Amino acid sequence: MFKLLYAPASPYARKVRVVLDELGQADEVELVHVATSPTAPAAEVAAAHALKKIPALIRPDGCTLYDSRVITRYLDARAGTQFYPESHLWETLTLEATGDGIMDAAVLMVYEGRCRPEDKQDKGWLDAQWGKIDNALDALQERWMSHLAGPLDAGAISVGCALAYLDFRHGERSWRMGRDLLDDWFAVFAERPSMQATRPV
Numbered sequence: 001m002f003k004l005l006y007a008p009a010s011p012y013a014r015k016v017r018v019v020l021d022e023l024g025q026a027d028e029v030e031l032v033h034v035a036t037s038p039t040a041p042a043a044e045v046a047a048a049h050a051l052k053k054i055p056a057l058i059r060p061d062g063c064t065l066y067d068s069r070v071i072t073r074y075l076d077a078r079a080g081t082q083f084y085p086e087s088h089l090w091e092t093l094t095l096e097a098t099g100d101g102i103m104d105a106a107v108l109m110v111y112e113g114r115c116r117p118e119d120k121q122d123k124g125w126l127d128a129q130w131g132k133i134d135n136a137l138d139a140l141q142e143r144w145m146s147h148l149a150g151p152l153d154a155g156a157i158s159v160g161c162a163l164a165y166l167d168f169r170h171g172e173r174s175w176r177m178g179r180d181l182l183d184d185w186f187a188v189f190a191e192r193p194s195m196q197a198t199r200p201v
């Protein structure tokens with residue numbers, strides 16, 4: 001049995017759980033809920049992941065895997081390569097990096113609010129992180145809609161989980177404004193059973 005170290009609010013872990021669900025592999029993985037943060041890493045996370053992060057996939061027959069895109073690619077390879085199609089591999093990986101990058105900036109913004117005292121928080125830095133997200137959202141709407149409209153792949157899953165995280169943690173920033181096409185795509189994606197089953201509580 002595999003073990004996945006995860007937290008329900010982690011968008012990276014959600015990506016892995018969505019892939020597990022979509023590939024029909026969820027029953028093969030025990031979900032181990034951990035409470036961890038950059039300033040208070042859980043011992044089991046530090047033991048499994050060299051950088052003390054989640055998700056980490058502990059395998060009974062091999063080394064522990066991280067980060068999320070390594071895990072999703074491994075799970076996909078086990079299933080026969082559906083979400084990293086050879087015919088669109090570089091586009092898929094670039095789109096996945098875009099979704100993951102939105103998560104990176106959005107998670108750093110949360111940590112700035114949570115891990116630093118209020119008087120040390122840097123509004124300019126927070127706005128700069130949001131500036132990256134804003135730019136990436138524009139790129140998605142301008143250049144990636146036809147890819148997103150195609151068969152589901154790891155890039156689309158990453159973008160969908162990133163947008164869901166923006167709703168979850170940064171709803172007041174209104175990412176949908178002026179981005180109807182992306183909003184329409186996400187509305188359909190968010191209804192997938194894999195997304196419904198992995199909603200953060």
Ligand SMILES: N[C@@H](CCC(=O)N[C@@H](CS)C(=O)NCC(=O)O)C(=O)O
Nearest residue numbers: 010012037038053054055067068069
């Ligand atoms: N690139 C990593 C990022 C993972 C990550 O940053 N996870 C967060 C939780 S959402 C974490 O564990 N943070 C703890 C830390 O930064 O020390 C991945 O895709 O797995």
